[in-house]
Amino acid sequence: MGHRRHWPLSLFLLIEIISILMPLFILIVWSLSGRWPWPDLAPEALSLRGIQSLLGGRFDILQVMFSSTGFSLVVAVLATIIGTMAARAIVFYDFRGKKLISFGSILPIIVPGTVLGMGIHVVFIYLGLSDTYLGVLLVHLICALPYTVAIMADITRAVGNKLEIQAQVLGVPVGKAFSHVTLPQLLPGILSSLSMAYIISFSQYFLTLLIGGGSVKTLAVVMVPLIYGGDRTIASAYALLFTLSSLIVFGLFELAGKKMK
Amino acid sequence: MELALRNISVSLSGKEILKSISFSVGDGDLISLLGASGSGKSTLLKTIAGIIPQTGGTVMIGGAIADALPPHRRGAVIVFQDFRLFPHMTAAENIAFPMKMRGVQKEEYSKTAFALLERVHLAGYGKYKPQEMSGGQIQRVALARALAASPNILLLDEPFSSLDENLRQDMRALVLELQREYRITTILVTHDRQEALSMSDKIAVMMHGEILQYDRPERIFESPNSREVADYFGDAIYVGGIVKSGVFVSDVVRFGADRPDGPYQAMFRPSSVHIGSDGNRAFNIRRTSYQGESYRIALEHESTGIILNAILPSPCLLRADDRVSVSLDTDKVILFRDD
Numbered sequence: 001m002g003h004r005r006h007w008p009l010s011l012f013l014l015i016e017i018i019s020i021l022m023p024l025f026i027l028i029v030w031s032l033s034g035r036w037p038w039p040d041l042a043p044e045a046l047s048l049r050g051i052q053s054l055l056g057g058r059f060d061i062l063q064v065m066f067s068s069t070g071f072s073l074v075v076a077v078l079a080t081i082i083g084t085m086a087a088r089a090i091v092f093y094d095f096r097g098k099k100l101i102s103f104g105s106i107l108p109i110i111v112p113g114t115v116l117g118m119g120i121h122v123v124f125i126y127l128g129l130s131d132t133y134l135g136v137l138l139v140h141l142i143c144a145l146p147y148t149v150a151i152m153a154d155i156t157r158a159v160g161n162k163l164e165i166q167a168q169v170l171g172v173p174v175g176k177a178f179s180h181v182t183l184p185q186l187l188p189g190i191l192s193s194l195s196m197a198y199i200i201s202f203s204q205y206f207l208t209l210l211i212g213g214g215s216v217k218t219l220a221v222v223m224v225p226l227i228y229g230g231d232r233t234i235a236s237a238y239a240l241l242f243t244l245s246s247l248i249v250f251g252l253f254e255l256a257g258k259k260m261k
Numbered sequence: 262m263e264l265a266l267r268n269i270s271v272s273l274s275g276k277e278i279l280k281s282i283s284f285s286v287g288d289g290d291l292i293s294l295l296g297a298s299g300s301g302k303s304t305l306l307k308t309i310a311g312i313i314p315q316t317g318g319t320v321m322i323g324g325a326i327a328d329a330l331p332p333h334r335r336g337a338v339i340v341f342q343d344f345r346l347f348p349h350m351t352a353a354e355n356i357a358f359p360m361k362m363r364g365v366q367k368e369e370y371s372k373t374a375f376a377l378l379e380r381v382h383l384a385g386y387g388k389y390k391p392q393e394m395s396g397g398q399i400q401r402v403a404l405a406r407a408l409a410a411s412p413n414i415l416l417l418d419e420p421f422s423s424l425d426e427n428l429r430q431d432m433r434a435l436v437l438e439l440q441r442e443y444r445i446t447t448i449l450v451t452h453d454r455q456e457a458l459s460m461s462d463k464i465a466v467m468m469h470g471e472i473l474q475y476d477r478p479e480r481i482f483e484s485p486n487s488r489e490v491a492d493y494f495g496d497a498i499y500v501g502g503i504v505k506s507g508v509f510v511s512d513v514v515r516f517g518a519d520r521p522d523g524p525y526q527a528m529f530r531p532s533s534v535h536i537g538s539d540g541n542r543a544f545n546i547r548r549t550s551y552q553g554e555s556y557r558i559a560l561e562h563e564s565t566g567i568i569l570n571a572i573l574p575s576p577c578l579l580r581a582d583d584r585v586s587v588s589l590d591t592d593k594v595i596l597f598r599d600d
Contacts, residue, residue: 166345168332169310170359170410177333180362184349261349 024243030236050237059222065245068219071133072201073249075140079197080190082141083148087156090149105149108142116142117210124211131213139211140204144197151196155189184261191257195250202246219245262323262336262413262446263288264309269318271301271308271470278304280470281318286414286463289444291437293457295493296467302450303342305467306416309448310337322413336413340420344403346391352402353378353387359410370409377405381435397428404436408443415440415447421456433460454494458482466490488597491528498534498569499526500589501599509596512565513543516591524599533590534571536560542584544569549579560587 030036031050033043054061089095090102108116120139121130129135159182167177183190205220212221219242227235265285271278279301286292294302307313309320311332320327327335346355353374360370378387381401391399400420407415417436421429437460440447451457457464458478465475466489474486485491488499502511504525509518511527518525536544536558544560547568556577560569569587579585 162341162343163345163347165312165332166339166341167347167358167362169312169335169337169339170362170406171333171336171338172359172362173333174331176362180358181347 027236027240027243030232031240033233036232047233050233053234054237054241059217061219061222061241064217064222065219065241068202068217069245069249071137071218072140072198075137075144075201076194076198078137079141079144079148079201080152080193083145083152083193083197084156084186084190086145086149087152090153091156092161106146109146113143113206117207120207121210130211131215133212133216136208136212136216136218139207140201143204143207144200147196147200148193151189151193152186155186159185187257187260191253194253198249198253199246202249203242263321264414264446264448265321265324266305266309267319267321269305269308269315269320271304271313272316273304273313278470279308279315282470282472283318284465284472284475286446286448288446290462291440291447291449291460292463292465293461294448294450294465294467295452295454295457297452297493300467301470302467303418306339306418306448306450309335309414310339310416311335312339336411337416338407338410338412338414339416339418340400340403340407342419342422344399346399346402346406348391350390351387352383352389352391352394352398355391355402356406356409359406373409374405377409378402380408380439381405397424397432400424400432401435404439408439408445412445415445417447417449419450419452421451421453436460458494466493468493483593484595485528488526488528491595491597496531496570498529498531499597500529500567500569501526504596513562513567513569513587514589514591516594518596520596525596526599528595528597529569529589530593531557531570531572533593534560534569535588535590536571536573536579537586537588540586542586544585544587546579546581546583546585548581549577551575560585 029043032046032048034045034047034049036043086101086105090098090105117139120142124130124135124139129138161182163181163185164177167181168174172180202218203220204218205224208216208218208221212218214221223238223242226238229235263285267283269282270280282305294305296302304313308315311320311327311330315328322335322337346352347358350358353371356377357370357374360373361367365373375384375387378384381404383398383401383405386394386398386402389398391402394402404420420436421432424432433456436449439445449457449460458481461478463476464478464481466473466481468489474481474490476484481490482494485494488497491497500511500513502509502514502525503523504510504518504520505522507517507519509516509520509525509527514527543563545563547559547561549559550557552572553575555575556573556579558571558573558577558579560571561567562569563584571587573579
């Protein structure tokens with residue numbers, strides 16, 4: 001009986017394994033395969049060609065990966081801080097144009113990326129921000145903010161300010177009341193927001209290339225042409241590096257979250 | 262510390278919630294804000310604590326104007342109706358929190374938190390999280406935490422309304438005990454008239470954002486200054502009549518009254534209604550209802566239909582439709598002009 005009661009859960013798990021872990025597994029196999037002609041179920045031969053090309057390519061790929069990770073972490077942290085503050089303003093305060101700002105915060109999702117990118121590019125050229133790290137950082141932030149604001153607004157609304165007010169009347173100043181009482185409650189949202197902003201930045205290809213003009217090399221910028229290049233073994237090796245490095249970062253987020261609790 | 266309110270008015274989103282409220286609470290006194298829900302009691306507490314800014318008037322704490330002080334510097338601690346324990350902290354950490362934030366040394370705040378836990382009869386519960394405690398225990402932690410903040414003014418927002426009756430009695434006794442022990446100026450918000458009458462040094466009856474009367478419990482109950490106040494305590498019986506040349510005359514009672522001539526309503530409490538079996542048996546018993554230690558009797562005057570209520574101790578031999586005589590004790594009667 002117990003077994004039957006849980007069958008929807010088991011089914012869900014199975015679907016999850018098939019749809020998430022299987023592609024990852026195939027990615028591993030592909031990146032290690034020498035030749036894998038259709039319609040064979042297994043590769044004809046294994047080879048380290050993919051890995052060698054990954055590590056010994058035109059770029060120092062590990063250095064690109066680390067700098068790209070660091071860059072996206074900065075975007076994630078900034079987007080989450082701004083998202084948290086914007087969410088507080090939207091949820092707790094009444095001000096003129098509040099609806100407009102709420103709507104404005106999701107505009108970058110509604111407007112197609114190319115249109116958005118072209119517009120921003122023109123402005124950034126005027127401001128001298130194109131082809132700079134700062135420009136790319138800003139454009140990544142613009143893309144990540146709608147998500148972080150939405151995530152943080154939801155959890156801010158759910159947590160409310162009742163506990164913070166309680167802390168204040170107990171004699172605790174506003175800032176301390178926020179950091180000791182509200183922040184721990186917001187932690188799950190902060191982790192989601194960090195992860196979301198990180199992956200948006202880390203996987204951003206088009207806007208990075210457009211605004212960075214090739215001088216800002218992130219893993220996505222280096223990787224995408226190779227994936228379109230048609231060599232599946234090499235493409236898989238890059239994709240694997242991309243996926244694993246993201247997973248490690250998410251794992252670190254989770255770990256940091258648990259430590260803070 | 263003494264608290265004084267001078268002409269406090271509050272409007273929220275264009276609606277006037279509090280209208281020119283003035284009263285003061287003596288140092289170490291406990292007063293009740295009594296009124297129905299929606300009368301503005303909780304808003305007044307929040308205004309005193311500095312959470313809701315007033316649109317007019319002044320809050321004075323300990324003789325000093327507190328209007329410009331933010332909530333955390335007023336020393337007016339609210340224990341909210343929903344207690345609001347911090348869910349990520351244990352009971353002891355909750356109590357220690359205000360002291361810890363004030364910069365008290367760990368050893369000292371741990372000791373005080375432990376002592377306070379004991380004081381609210383929760384010794385041994387220090388390591389429990391709020392989710393693991395019952396409503397009554399949570400409330401006691403909330404109370405201990407409020408005391409740990411060394412408040413100038415303690416504001417209790419309907420603190421007993423979510424507890425069941427037995428627990429409520431215990432909590433009232435505990436609150437009174439602690440309030441006397443720490444001599445904290447306290448405002449208790451309640452809609453329970455028994456609670457207000459039994460616990461307070463003074464009662465402020467609130468309705469529609471105004472204080473109708475502010476006085477000692479006995480005075481409020483026995484000499485209400487308006488029908489609204491009298492009605493809030495329930496059980497008021499009104500007999501209509503006329504005062505002429507210093508005498509109140511009605512179909513059921515007649516007594517001397519030093520008032521200008523005119524129509525009046527005479528208010529009696531059930532305790533002033535005495536049932537007898539001699540003389541003119543002009544009343545019919547409509548209903549008797551058992552109240553435990555007493556019976557509540559509804560009487561109807563046979564010719565005018567005036568209804569009176571009386572309380573008789575149990576056991577009671579009277580039944581519905583019995584005819585009885587009634588005398589009214591006019592010592593505590595109150596006359597309201599009936600225009």
